[in-house]
Amino acid sequence: MKNTSNNEIGELTAILKARDFTREATINCVPVQLEQYLEKLNIRLVINKELSYTQAGRVITLPDQRIIIEVNGNDSNERQRFTVLHEMAHIVLALPSNHVSMTTTAGLYTYTKRPEEEILCDIFAAECLFPREYFKPDVNNTDPCMEAVDDLAKQYQASLTATASRYAANTDELCASVLSENGIIRYVSMSRVLREKGFWVPVGTPAPQKTQLEKRLSDQSNDIFAEVPAHYWTNHDSFAGRMLCEESIVLDMWNQALSLLWFEDDIPIQQTQRRQYDEDDELLPELDGQLPWPSRRKRK
Ligand SMILES: [Zn+2]
Numbered sequence: 676m677k678n679t680s681n682n683e684i685g686e687l688t689a690i691l692k693a694r695d696f697t698r699e700a701t702i703n704c705v706p707v708q709l710e711q712y713l714e715k716l717n718i719r720l721v722i723n724k725e726l727s728y729t730q731a732g733r734v735i736t737l738p739d740q741r742i743i744i745e746v747n748g749n750d751s752n753e754r755q756r757f758t759v760l761h762e763m764a765h766i767v768l769a770l771p772s773n774h775v776s777m778t779t780t781a782g783l784y785t786y787t788k789r790p791e792e793e794i795l796c797d798i799f800a801a802e803c804l805f806p807r808e809y810f811k812p813d814v815n816n817t818d819p820c821m822e823a824v825d826d827l828a829k830q831y832q833a834s835l836t837a838t839a840s841r842y843a844a845n846t847d848e849l850c851a852s853v854l855s856e857n858g859i860i861r862y863v864s865m866s867r868v869l870r871e872k873g874f875w876v877p878v879g880t881p882a883p884q885k886t887q888l889e890k891r892l893s894d895q896s897n898d899i900f901a902e903v904p905a906h907y908w909t910n911h912d913s914f915a916g917r918m919l920c921e922e923s924i925v926l927d928m929w930n931q932a933l934s935l936l937w938f939e940d941d942i943p944i945q946q947t948q949r950r951q952y953d954e955d956d957e958l959l960p961e962l963d964g965q966l967p968w969p970s971r972r973k974r975k
Contacts, residue, residue: 685791686795686798689764689768689796689798689799690798690799690802692767692768692799693764693767693798693799693800693802694806694807696712696715696763696767696799696803697802697803697806699715700715702803702806704809705806705810705813705830705831706756706830706833707803707804707806709756709759709760712763712803713744713759713763716742716763716767717741717742718743718744718763718766719741719743720745720759721743721745721746722745722746722748722755723745723746723747723748724749726745726747726748728747728749731746731750731754731758732744732745732747732755732761733745733762734762734765734766742766744759744762744763746758746759746762752832753832753834753837756804756832756833757801757833760799760803760804761797761799763799763800764795764796764797764799764800765796767799768792768796770792770795770796771792772792804831804837804841805831805833805837805838805841807845810827810841810845811845813827814827814845814846815845818848819842819846819850819935819937820922820935821839821899821922821933821935823842824838824842824935825838835926835933836931839852839864839933840852840854840864841864843864843866843935844864844865844866845866846866847866847867847868848868848937848938849866849868849869849872849938849942850865850869850936850938851864851865851866851869851876851935851937852864852865852933852934852935852936853888853936854932854933854934855882855892855932855933855934856929856931856932857930858881858882859879859880860876860877860879860880860881860882861879861931863876863878869938872913873911873912873913873914874909874911874914875909876909882932883907883908885903885907886903886907886908886921886923887900887903887921887922887923887934888923888932888934891924891925891932892932899922899923899924900920900921900922901920902918902919902920902921903918903919903921904916904918904919905917905918905919905938908921908936913942913943917938917942919936919938920936920937920938921935921936922935
């Protein structure tokens with residue numbers, strides 16, 4: 676478990692600022708119209724096909740202080756949208772860009788050596804791309820599965836990986852999304868209810884053995900779906916003897932793979948486990964957006 680409370684406050688702030696920004700830009704439909712965000716900041720967008728494939732975008736400040744965001748016109752529409760919002764995040768959050776004046780594509784879309792401020796800008800961008808008032812009802816109209824995530828990705832004009840992460844964070848089901856890169860788990864997002872049960876997948880560790888993810892990565896299976904014992908993924912006692920549903924796909928970029936995990940049935944939780952969890956949970960960010968802070972767990 677992370678133990679860096681400053682960063683977590685930072686994540687919450689990034690989300691709240693993104694929500695303010697979405698309101699101020701009068702976003703009123705999905706897919707969100709980038710023009711409304713750009714107008715709010717008085718920024719001009721230039722789609723540049725001359726940028727090399729390694730360059731996702733950049734911010735240019737003109738001598739008269741006007742700002743231009745340049746985005747790589749050779750990237751997919753979904754990627755361009757995320758890049759533009761990421762660049763706007765640097766401006767709104769007043770975070771220095773760690774990619775100097777040029778955002779490299781690998782720097783923006785892989786998880787290797789991502790500095791903290793870059794992650795905060797990603798969080799901001801994701802919140803702008805999936806405004807909660809639209810996204811949460813849409814998510815809860817579906818049952819967890821990769822197909823539902825894919826449909827929403829198309830609806831919101833976003834990448835599958837970004838959509839899966841926000842899907843897991845917003846659903847009221849027991850659900851998690853796991854992004855791995857080069858066989859190492861790099862990013863885990865999960866629903867509030869699943870987190871409350873104590874579910875935990877450690878970041879920075881190899882794909883767990885015998886999971887569908889591991890089988891896909893090692894070419895032992897072509898199946899996307901499998902029902903696997905929950906303890907393959909997590910060692911928390913609450914899940915002993917339980918099965919979970921897993922869908923894992925290998926992506927064609929960056930040596931990444933995406934897994935969606937969910938439980939079909941509710942998991943009873945023992946009182947002792949809940950108490951232990953509550954203490955730890957004070958440190959966790961409210962990334963699922965159940966505001967206001969502090970969370971409802973404290974009312975008990
Ligand atoms: Zn950046």
